[in-house]
Amino acid sequence: MKAISTERYGDPEVLTYTDLPDPKVAPDSVLIRVRAAGVNPVDWKALAGYLDPMLNVHFPLIPGWDVAGVVEAVGVDVPEYEVGDEVIGYVRKDDLQHGTYAELVAAPVRTLARKPASLSWQQAAGLPLAGLTAYQAADRVGAEAGETALVHAAAGGVGSLGVQILVARGLRVIGTASERNHDFLRSLGAEPVTYGDGLADRVRALAPDGVDVALDFVGGGVVDVSQELLKDRGRVASIADGEVKEKGGHLVWVRPDSDRLTALGALADAGKLTVAVDAVYPLSEAPEALRRSMAGRARGKIVLEVS
Numbered sequence: 001m002k003a004i005s006t007e008r009y010g011d012p013e014v015l016t017y018t019d020l021p022d023p024k025v026a027p028d029s030v031l032i033r034v035r036a037a038g039v040n041p042v043d044w045k046a047l048a049g050y051l052d053p054m055l056n057v058h059f060p061l062i063p064g065w066d067v068a069g070v071v072e073a074v075g076v077d078v079p080e081y082e083v084g085d086e087v088i089g090y091v092r093k094d095d096l097q098h099g100t101y102a103e104l105v106a107a108p109v110r111t112l113a114r115k116p117a118s119l120s121w122q123q124a125a126g127l128p129l130a131g132l133t134a135y136q137a138a139d140r141v142g143a144e145a146g147e148t149a150l151v152h153a154a155a156g157g158v159g160s161l162g163v164q165i166l167v168a169r170g171l172r173v174i175g176t177a178s179e180r181n182h183d184f185l186r187s188l189g190a191e192p193v194t195y196g197d198g199l200a201d202r203v204r205a206l207a208p209d210g211v212d213v214a215l216d217f218v219g220g221g222v223v224d225v226s227q228e229l230l231k232d233r234g235r236v237a238s239i240a241d242g243e244v245k246e247k248g249g250h251l252v253w254v255r256p257d258s259d260r261l262t263a264l265g266a267l268a269d270a271g272k273l274t275v276a277v278d279a280v281y282p283l284s285e286a287p288e289a290l291r292r293s294m295a296g297r298a299r300g301k302i303v304l305e306v307s
């Protein structure tokens with residue numbers, strides 16, 4: 001199969017578009033013919049070696065954890081899926097080696113759900129990792145209908161899905177983004193505020209009594225300003241600030257989760273959630289796609305088109 005891979009850690013330049021053996025299919029896994037693969041910041045972070053302390057990494061390494069595609073073969077004990085089924089997945093396995101930036105990927109069924117019919121292949125590939133992150137963060141803080149949420153980096157991959165998940169749950173959502181993304185945030189159902197100096201005052205102008213929950217999808221110190229803005233018994237979670245736990249909040253590191261992935265698909269098919277696609281690149285141009293992700297300005301999801 002064709003795949004993007006590297007023999008060593010480094011910048012996207014170390015990646016090559018090459019032929020590698022087709023993956024083996026474990027008893028609880030399916031082989032997926034990849035139609036599209038989502039690009040996430042963690043892909044270039046893993047490539048740079050940042051995950052080395054927490055995951056066993058084997059080379060040649062194929063990056064990528066997000067996939068949408070068609071089941072091409074099933075393992076010996078997979079009653080859940082048949083050849084030809086259309087699936088999506090956040091395919092994080094125990095070790096890092098056989099990722100989704102490839103024509104074929106083997107995925108344990110615990111990482112998969114059926115593809116929502118309402119999403120294109122490209123949109124579907126952008127949903128799993130970012131959608132699950134936002135969903136799990138919303139659950140971790142116990143976000144409930146009638147509450148007000150502050151979402152940092154609301155225009156990014158995680159944030160744009162997080163806003164829609166919270167709005168669908170019946171929360172009022174205030175989202176941070178640069179001004180060029182304010183109309184985008186309104187289209188998702190959020191009230192936009194510009195991030196940076198003076199953020200607390202701008203949020204208080206919209207929510208004088210404070211917010212019930214705050215979700216940090218960017219890092220860089222916004223947990224502190226979130227806590228200033230929380231009501232009594234308010235809750236904060238971060239996906240990007242390792243100090244949030246010492247500050248009394250929750251750290252969320254997204255887990256594969258078939259049930260919540262199915263729920264996200266149901267939200268999409270109910271017309272309550274869509275995936276904004278920022279840019280699409282062919283698989284062979286994965287290094288370009290990663291450089292775009294590294295710039296940190298994506299509006300929604302960056303996606304690789306594979307077949």
Ligand SMILES: NC(=O)c1ccc[n+]([C@@H]2O[C@H](COP(=O)([O-])OP(=O)(O)OC[C@H]3O[C@@H](n4cnc5c(N)ncnc54)[C@H](OP(=O)(O)O)[C@@H]3O)[C@@H](O)[C@H]2O)c1
Binds near residue numbers: 133179181254300
């Ligand atoms: N712990 C986990 O499980 C987990 C899971 C997923 C992601 N993450 C991490 O969470 C972060 C976000 O991921 P992502 O996929 O959403 O990234 P992304 O799509 O690349 O985020 C890009 C967005 O960030 C916004 N942004 C940049 N700086 C900002 C700031 N200071 N305040 C508010 N918004 C800002 C940009 O908006 P403007 O263009 O308007 O500035 C842009 O829309 C990354 O660090 C990623 O590695 C962690």
